[in-house]
Amino acid sequence: MKRRTFLATTAASLAATQLAGPAAAVAPNGRPTGAQPTVVARFWGPMPTGVTVSRHGRIFVNFPRWGDDVPFTVAEIRGGRPVAYPDAKVNRQDASDLAGHLQSVQSVVVDGADRLWILDTGSPLFAGSSYGGPKLVAVDLHTDRIVRKILFPREVVPSNSYPNDVRFDLRRGAEGMAFITDSGGSNGIIVVDLATGRSWRRLAGHPSALADKQFLPVIEGEPFMFRPADGEPTYYEIGSDGIALSADGMRLYYCPMSSRRLYSVATDALADPDATDAEVAATVEDLGFKPMADGLESDDKGRLYGGDLEHNAIWRRDPNGTYRTLAQGPGLVWVDTLSVASDRHLYAIANQVNRQSAFHEGKDLRRKPYLLVRLPIDAGPVRLV
Secondary structure (H helix, E strand, O other): OOOOOOOOOOOOEEEEEEOOOOOOOEOOOOOEOOOOOEEEEEEOOOOOOEEEEOOOOOEEEEOOOOOOOOOOOEEEEEOOEEEEOOOOOOOOOOOOOOOOOOOOEEEEEEOOOOEEEEEEOOOHHHOOOOOOOOEEEEEEOOOOEEEEEEEOOOOOOOOOOOEEEEEEEOOOOOOOEEEEEEOOOOOEEEEEEOOOOOEEEEOOOOHHHOOOOOOOOEEOOEEOOEOOOOOOOEOOOOOEEEEEEOOOOOEEEEEEOOOOEEEEEEHHHHHOOOOOHHHHHOOOEEEEEOOOOOOEEEEOOOOEEEEEOOOOEEEEEOOOOOEEEEEEOOOOOOEEEEEEOOOOEEEEEEOOHHHOHHHOOOOOOOOOOEEEEEEEOOOOEOOOO
């Protein structure tokens, strides 16, 4: 995995006001879509990457440990402030007890049973992980207590892996299965049987999971590359990242970050621990062009959502393969994670990743606050239960 030195600070505040400054949202044909993003939270401290919303409207976010002091890596928004969740103790980074503490969380997702799952990379500063660090942690939202912890073995999550995002199908197996993109190592998809805790890798090194090595996007008017203060620029090569399940659970959508292609694979093949790599790969479909995106999301009407990182926008892909821009404007700099909630809104984090010092010869160009916004959509979340 290419070096990614991202810096973060701490604290946050809420506001429920219209997004300041964005241009009117426009469809590809140039007509306004009518959707206007509303700011749900402004973050003046650490850079968030993930967001998820429970069935009853509880909002959870996470702050990976990418450089600066991050007192808690998972939080719930309460009374206008992020509060360590499920408590401050488990959020305390502790190299002597990797399994007992959250080291650096990249993603939080509420499943169809309304449990919060926490995906811990176990790799603060992208420095590599050790056994016990990378894990899936489930929290019962009725009791706010951890009820499950699944540690990944080294053959599934090597030290150079970077578990990125996760989706759940609770109809599979005895208690359901999780599907995770791995943005590090050989890239690919990690599958987890939630009943047994057994996990396995799929599509490791498959072309659909790999970065386009000559990918050179233009973001905020300049070619986007790693630009160290004391070295030559290098391409931004990040593989499998965005992930979403189809409304019927039969296909898993995914995309490399450094690419403008969208792919899907049969979940039946992924979920079969006895399937060969060739059998899984045979079910991969190249769905063609999509804007450069970080996270992906889906709704119960079979539509996909993502951020257009090159145009400060949020898009929707309809089942017929057509794209529509839902929102666009200067506040939507680097749309990261997206989450469809029961209130029939799409929530999205805009966190200015591209302005970090790693991409500007050591100069941090971020301008706080980072934003959590939401858009009304005529659909609900995919709940496979």
